[in-house]
Amino acid sequence: xxxxxxxLALSLVVVVTGCDDxxxxxxxxxxxxxxxxxxxxxxxxxxxxxxAEPHSAEAWGALGATYQAHRLLAEADLCLERxxxxxxxxxxxxxxxxxxxxxSGADGAELRRLFGLAARMRPDYAAVxxxxxxxxxxxxxxxxxxxxxxxxxxLDADLALAHRGLGQVLLALGEAEAAVAALARSLxxxxxxxxxxxxxxxxxxxxxxGAGAKQAxxxxxxxxxxxxAMADPVFEREVVARGVSGTRALARAVRRIRAGDFAGAxxxxxxxxxxxxxxxxxxxxxxxxxxxLGRADEAIASFERAVELNPSLAAARFDLAHLLxxxxxxxxxxxxxxxxxALDGEQPGWWFALARxxxxxxxxxxxxxxxxxxxxxxPDYGPAQxxxxxxxxxxxx
Amino acid sequence: MxxxxxFVFLGPWLLLAGCAPAPVDRAPxxxxxxxxxxxxxxxxxGLDFLYEQGTTGEWAMPEIIGGGAALFDADGDGxxxxxxxxxxxxxxxxxxxxxxxxxxxxLQQADGRFVDGTERAExxxxxxxxxxxxxDFDNDGDLDLxxxxxxxxxxxxxxxxxxxxxxxxxxxxxxxxxxxxxxxxDYDLDGHLDLxxxRYVVFDPSRFCTDPAGRREYCSxxxxxxxxxxxxxxxxxxxxxxxxxxxxxxxxxxxxLGVVCSLLDDDERxxxxxxxxxxxxxxxxxxxxxxxxxxxxxxxxxxxxEGRTESGMGVVAADLDNDADTDLxxxxxxxxxxxxxxxLGAAVGFEDATGQRGLATSSLPFTGFGTVAADLExDGDLDLxxxxxxxxxxxxxxxxxxxxxxxAYAEPNLLYLxxxxxxxxxxxxxxxxxxxxxxxxxAAGDIDSxxxxxxxxxxxASAPRLYRNIAPRQGRWLAVRAIDPALGRxxxxxxxxxxxxxxxxxxxxxxxxxxxxxxxxxxxxxxxxPDVQGLVVRWPGGATERFDVDGVDRxxxxxxxxxxxx
Numbered sequence: 023x024x025x026x027x028x029x030l031a032l033s034l035v036v037v038v039t040g041c042d043d044x045x046x047x048x049x050x051x052x053x054x055x056x057x058x059x060x061x062x063x064x065x066x067x068x069x070x071x072x073x074a075e076p077h078s079a080e081a082w083g084a085l086g087a088t089y090q091a092h093r094l095l096a097e098a099d100l101c102l103e104r105x106x107x108x109x110x111x112x113x114x115x116x117x118x119x120x121x122x123x124x125x126s127g128a129d130g131a132e133l134r135r136l137f138g139l140a141a142r143m144r145p146d147y148a149a150v151x152x153x154x155x156x157x158x159x160x161x162x163x164x165x166x167x168x169x170x171x172x173x174x175x176x177l178d179a180d181l182a183l184a185h186r187g188l189g190q191v192l193l194a195l196g197e198a199e200a201a202v203a204a205l206a207r208s209l210x211x212x213x214x215x216x217x218x219x220x221x222x223x224x225x226x227x228x229x230x231x232g233a234g235a236k237q238a239x240x241x242x243x244x245x246x247x248x249x250x251a252m253a254d255p256v257f258e259r260e261v262v263a264r265g266v267s268g269t270r271a272l273a274r275a276v277r278r279i280r281a282g283d284f285a286g287a288x289x290x291x292x293x294x295x296x297x298x299x300x301x302x303x304x305x306x307x308x309x310x311x312x313x314x315l316g317r318a319d320e321a322i323a324s325f326e327r328a329v330e331l332n333p334s335l336a337a338a339r340f341d342l343a344h345l346l347x348x349x350x351x352x353x354x355x356x357x358x359x360x361x362x363x364a365l366d367g368e369q370p371g372w373w374f375a376l377a378r379x380x381x382x383x384x385x386x387x388x389x390x391x392x393x394x395x396x397x398x399x400x401p402d403y404g405p406a407q408x409x410x411x412x413x414x415x416x417x418x419x
Numbered sequence: 420m421x422x423x424x425x426f427v428f429l430g431p432w433l434l435l436a437g438c439a440p441a442p443v444d445r446a447p448x449x450x451x452x453x454x455x456x457x458x459x460x461x462x463x464x465g466l467d468f469l470y471e472q473g474t475t476g477e478w479a480m481p482e483i484i485g486g487g488a489a490l491f492d493a494d495g496d497g498x499x500x501x502x503x504x505x506x507x508x509x510x511x512x513x514x515x516x517x518x519x520x521x522x523x524x525x526l527q528q529a530d531g532r533f534v535d536g537t538e539r540a541e542x543x544x545x546x547x548x549x550x551x552x553x554x555d556f557d558n559d560g561d562l563d564l565x566x567x568x569x570x571x572x573x574x575x576x577x578x579x580x581x582x583x584x585x586x587x588x589x590x591x592x593x594x595x596x597x598x599x600x601x602x603x604x605d606y607d608l609d610g611h612l613d614l615x616x617x618r619y620v621v622f623d624p625s626r627f628c629t630d631p632a633g634r635r636e637y638c639s640x641x642x643x644x645x646x647x648x649x650x651x652x653x654x655x656x657x658x659x660x661x662x663x664x665x666x667x668x669x670x671x672x673x674x675x676l677g678v679v680c681s682l683l684d685d686d687e688r689x690x691x692x693x694x695x696x697x698x699x700x701x702x703x704x705x706x707x708x709x710x711x712x713x714x715x716x717x718x719x720x721x722x723x724x725e726g727r728t729e730s731g732m733g734v735v736a737a738d739l740d741n742d743a744d745t746d747l748x749x750x751x752x753x754x755x756x757x758x759x760x761x762x763l764g765a766a767v768g769f770e771d772a773t774g775q776r777g778l779a780t781s782s783l784p785f786t787g788f789g790t791v792a793a794d795l796e797x798d799g800d801l802d803l804x805x806x807x808x809x810x811x812x813x814x815x816x817x818x819x820x821x822x823x824x825x826x827a828y829a830e831p832n833l834l835y836l837x838x839x840x841x842x843x844x845x846x847x848x849x850x851x852x853x854x855x856x857x858x859x860x861x862a863a864g865d866i867d868s869x870x871x872x873x874x875x876x877x878x879x880a881s882a883p884r885l886y887r888n889i890a891p892r893q894g895r896w897l898a899v900r901a902i903d904p905a906l907g908r909x910x911x912x913x914x915x916x917x918x919x920x921x922x923x924x925x926x927x928x929x930x931x932x933x934x935x936x937x938x939x940x941x942x943x944x945x946x947x948x949p950d951v952q953g954l955v956v957r958w959p960g961g962a963t964e965r966f967d968v969d970g971v972d973r974x975x976x977x978x979x980x981x982x983x984x985x
Contacts, residue, residue: 058633093631096814125754127783159724160756162774186726194724194770217726220699224719228767239716243671247699247728267633298627303642332623334644366644 046076047104050089050097058297060266061092072101079109083260086115090122091265098122113143114260117150121257124153130161141173148177148184149254155187159194167191182212183252190221198228216245251277268297275307284314302332309341318349329358336365340372347375352382370400377409386413453849456795456834456890457874461883465533470879471520472506473547479510479624481569481597483637483810483828484676486859487550487934488789488877490866491562493540494526494581499864499938501525501533501885503877504548504566511624513570515545522548522566526581531867541583546570550860550934554603554612555908556590556653565614567598567934572616574659591658594649597622600733602930604680604912606689607709608960611653612911615668615691617675618646630811637810640674640696640730647672648693650711667710673698677734679931680912681745684714685765687961689912692720694731694749702769718768720747720760729755730786733861733933737792739801740841741923743916750787750805750933753813757782757790757805761841777843778803778835785830786810789861789933793872794944798893799921800837802846806876806933807832808857818855825880829855832876850890856881864938870896870972872942877934894946895971901927901941901956903979910979912959915941917968919952945971955985 049072054062068088071081086101102119109115120136128136137154144150155170168191174184189204205222208215223238262274275290288311294304309324325342328335343358359376366372377392390413396406472482487504494500507519521543525533537543546568553562561577563586572594576586587593597619603612620643628638650668651659663669673695683690688705692715695701699722702715715721723729730752739746739759747760747769756779760769773779782805789806796802812827819829834851835843860877867873871888878884897917901910909927916924925941945951949971956977957963964982968975 056634058629061633091631092633127754127780129780156725160774161779162772162776164775190724190726194772217722220716220722221726223717224768227717227719235717242716242721243699247722247726265631267629267631269629269631269633297629297633300625301627303626331625334621334623336644 047100049073049076049085050094050100052089052094052097057092058267060293060297064088064264064266065092077108079105079112079115082108083112083115083118084264086122087118087260088264090118091261091263091270092267095122095126099126111143113140113147114256116140116143117147117256118260120150121153121261124157130158130163130166133157133161134166137170146177147256148174148181149252149257151177152181152184152187152252155184155191159187159191164191164195168195180211181252182208182215182218182250185211186215186218186221189218189225193221193225193228198225201225202229212250214245214248215250216242217247219245220247266293268294272298272304272307275311279307279310279314282314284311287311288315300331302328302335302338305331306335306338306341309338309345313341313345318345321345322349334365336362339365340369340375343379344375347379347382352379355379356383367395368399370396370403370406373399374403374406374409377406381409381413389413453847454891455852456846456850456888457852457886458889459852459854459884460531460887461885464531464885465535466501466525466883466885467535468503468505468523468525468883469881470503470505470877471508472879473508473510473520475510477511477624478628478635478637480620480622480637481513481547481549482506482510483857483879484599484619484859485547485549485569485934486877486879487548487567488860488862488875488883489551489553489564489936490862490864490875490938491553491564491929491936493524493536493542493562493577495561495579496527498527498868499866500527500536500581501875501883502542502551502564502936503883504544504551504568504934507545507547510547510569513547513568515547515570519545521545522551527866536581540581541585542575544568544573544575546573549598550600550617551936552601552603552614553929553936553939554614554911556603556612556659557657558611558906558908560907565601565603565616567601567616569597569622571595572598576657586657589657591660592651593661594618594651596646598649599676600678600930600932600934602678602680602691603936604689604928604930605653605959606650606680606691606705607652608688609653609655610906611655612908613653614649614651614659615678615680615693616649616651617678617693618648619676619696620644620674621646634812636812640698643674645672645674645695645698648675648678665710667712668703671699671701671713673701675701676732677749677933679734679736679747680928681736681926682912682914683736683745683762687959689959692734692736692747694734695728696730696732697728699728700731700749714768719771720769723755723758724771724773727755729758732786732788733790733806733931735790735792735803735931736928737801737926737931738924739792739803739837741800741839741921742841743924745926746841748790748792748803750790751782753786753809753811754783756780757787772841776841781835781845782833785833787833788859789876789935791861791863791872791874791932791937793863793942794896795834795872795888796836796890796893797871797896797944797946798839799923799944799946799949800839800841802837803835803843804851804861804874805833805835806858806861808859808879816855818853821856821880825857828857828879830857831855832858832861852884852886854884856884858884859933860935861932862935862937865898865940865942870898870974894944895949896945897943897951897968897971898974899925899941899943899954900939900974900976901958901979902976903958905979909939910956910958911939914957915977916955916957917943917945917951918954918965920948920950921946940974956982 083105089098105115117140151174158167171188185208193201219242226234271290271293275287278287305328312321328338339362347355373395380388526536550567575583630636677694691703703711744762761772807830819826834846857879
């Protein structure tokens, strides 16, 4: 009997799939003029697969994901919808379509339907719930957002972004005490999430904790709205990995560097260097990748090129100075430290590095001056306090 | 320059009551219809302007940012004139070169047409024009003009009767780089109007930017360091002092595009709010010693509800839900909604209420720049208009007819109707003209003196639009101009509250939106059966006076010192 039911179900699936007599949509064919050759070639090849197999969900899905990777959203939407229609059981296509529609400005009802469908297919996949929570939150459906973030936390209690999202929604719902708890939990897991610190500042402000709010504000300001990435292997594999443009390669390289994958980053940066010749930012990241791989001479050359291309790129100047200090000593590093700080004098760590450099050159007065700048910007900077005490002691002695 | 020499033109304004009310020229009609609310009269009025971007094919970022506009009475004849900033042929460096395109002044004639008065007024600045601010910096009763450029900014002093002189050097102003929007207000309450100049980025034309598909595209502001905003304190002797560092404004930087000056906490000291492009917004709260601290993070106005920085463009500060405090509305890039920061009171700060107020989804596909909060159909609440136009190419929308490459940047503008409680819904299609263009500045004022608010839209790659309001009226109106005779000028920063029904408050300001300046009038839609018993003016600094109102559908002029205790 069970076998019969299974057989019937299978037949039904086959019939449903096979009977999709909706005329296949026109295969999107956006103008490729002006695109990087690598992107145009990839789009052309991927499209050919759909032409060859117009009833293949995989081919349509791959084309949709490739369009999505290069932010051709209308084309991506059409392809992913077709892929989902051809294979309604494949989680990937409905999930990626939900993401595309979210970015394109779909309303809450449509996104609830699409993400809900995806969640039913993969009830274990927390990223669906986090994205649904974000979508509902931005569209003003706060109870639905709260429910989604809680569902994400049921799947993974250590998901910092879900705690943060929940905290932000609770705060908007006026539940400030609960918001503080959720945001504090988020920050236990990811203390470098500037957005969570910002929300915590507001929540503490709301409950009358002025000092706590001020401290959280300071952290938020220091970190910006940086947040850790959410594990979303489906999106990474199907969309991010398909991006071959210089812009996408550079973005991927930055993520890889942050994850410690310097060799992978170097591959992406080679693409970005080819597509963005003379871009100081690319040269700066190249320097960082080489430095991470221990290839100091190539790193120095890249930092120098970045500074040459854009003399006001303070961070590249500082990175150059730091590496020169380590490799060639303080005398070569000093002018670059000074140049970096002339461009951006608000970085306590840079002042500390300058002070160390001056100290190494025997310039005690200059070192003390640098350390005083550190403590003006960051009064609790321990190493600066210690070195300053030491230097002042020696001066008195 | 003394107040006694002022020639504040008061012709069409009724000193309190005493004159017959102007007739309601259109009968109230039901809301929610698709009747057009506006008709474009730019071409028939003689506005023959085209913003020259100087496009070189190098994708220089200033090409896609500019386009400022102002509505003001330049020549003191009592009607609104138009000033439009222009680009030039060097979007990479902003250098005018020989025979450059210039900003233009259009003077309104008695028949409502506009004629080019640029040359006579000597207002044809050739800089790469961004925003514009209007202020009577010398308290002589006429409006002077600050032009924000990509390049050196300019201050033009009105010598009277619509003739101007370049007073930049005389004023001691040396603002260079990339200025955008400018807010003029008397932040230190010394009687002289000061200037907050929002500044964008330290642009490097050698940067090579592409979109995710690898096509050349305008850079994101993230490609450049943000520029430091500038605060110029008016010394009262015709010169300005750069107090940016002394006031603490340089402590936090952001790529500033929009700025407003208003009372944003619980004291009478004016504060500033800056909309930054991909940097946290700044809420500069003025301290008792005249310095500023950025409280945006703790007060919930730095990031959106999800804790993300957004691409802030234009901003208005107004009471959008009629609860007697100042809310903030910021326009943004595509895939980010425009954001409404609801003011929950000084102790709490602001909360992103965009989604709950119905403003999220409909703005996601568009890139918003200029914005105006005005009661367009006179029903007693503030509606929102957003001027849209992309900075990154997208799919060509139906109705776009600018040609390549600009069709890929053109979008329709949006009008949101207020439900009276601060909830908004998109007006039915056809309410706002469906022009699909690259819109930037949006200025508001009663151009035809018929009691409702008209709109001026500055566009890139196409002519400006002058939208005359023909909305079916949902009520009566009052327009209040507040003058401080001791200063000889409009009391910028004054707040006008109606007593009776409806009980609503508006602020006297010219500076809001994006790269724009508007008419400094507190305009009230009153609904169909108003019972306005008077009005209370809270003058800058906090002193209040009550004035009687014995009729509606009229323009009122109130003078400080001539009212009575509330």
